[in-house]
Amino acid sequence: MEKKELRHHVLQKRNALSQEQRERFSRQACHELLQCDRLSQAKVVMAFHPFGEELDILPFLEEARERGVEIWLPLTVPSQRRLVPYRYDGPQMLKQGVYGIWEPNPDLAEEGDCSRLDAILVPGVAFDRRGGRMGYGGGYYDRFLAALQHRPFLVGICFSIQVVDQVPMEPHDIRLDALVTEKGFYHS
Template sequence: MDKKELRRHLLQKRKLLSPELREAFSQRACEWMLDCEELKKAKVIMAFHPFGEELDILPFVEEVRKRGGEIWLPLTISAERRLVPYRYDGPHMLKQGVYGIWEPDPAKAVVMDCSRLDAILVPGVAFDLRGGRMGYGAGYYDRFLDGLSHSHRPFLLGVGFSMQVVDEVPLEPHDILLDGIVTEEGCFHS
């Protein structure tokens, strides 16, 4: 199955999850993330605001903030095809972005310095246990991850449902490998 077919197949499969199962699986994955050593140690975590049928990580985000951790969310700048991280201080500072995703409103948020990042939660369509990830096809995360300083590389954790884990994600030379993946079944290191 090529990338395009695999993406279509997995997105369709994910769409068929009932809202009840999606909520139960999301809750379990959030518990695994709260238990993950690398995320427990992380003071600054870049997350994402789930949209569509993605796993809902907002309970994790709120718990980290409650415990004093710093959460950042990316703003998509589609004209430049890049992500810019902003500090997340609550839903009041969000607006709907180009793809309908809730993102930081630059008028209400502070842009952050990536050298402070300890961990990044990375959404995707498909993952494998070697650290492979396939996104939605626009390459925003690939460019963002590639632009991070190699001297201080944050812990990269893919986030998805177990149905999104495949034997092998077709990788391109520019793809950045993740350090692990979390699903409702656990947190797995690559």
């Protein structure tokens, strides 16, 4: 019940942000992402397309692509409860997925080779500064991250109001290396 209550509480706070706050905080967080040395050295970064009231990282994705970084976005495969990364070449190759999230259209996109991943930007509901992350409850990212043969640099992305003292962690949960909010970049 602890996770369910925390998820509800944090989403309620996030949804209460005004559109102006969400846009301003998203710009500030994208600036922080662009200043990160580990991300600026990365050649291949898996990210996510923001959904609903999530922090908007699209400006970071476009700037990173202009700088020559290969960006990948995940396709959700609910029947297998897994994520499959595809190269992102712009909004023209996206389709609305099963959860309403914009995802790569496999007919228009090239599947990514996970051994090439340098970094992954990870969405979620709540985070702590020790690398804890609580997602939306489907376990997609934890399964994806656990299956990787090597560990890329893992960065949580959220508004500062989504940072809590401690996220309840289970043995299968993967800790992140860093966290970015509109207030800065924090290493775990």
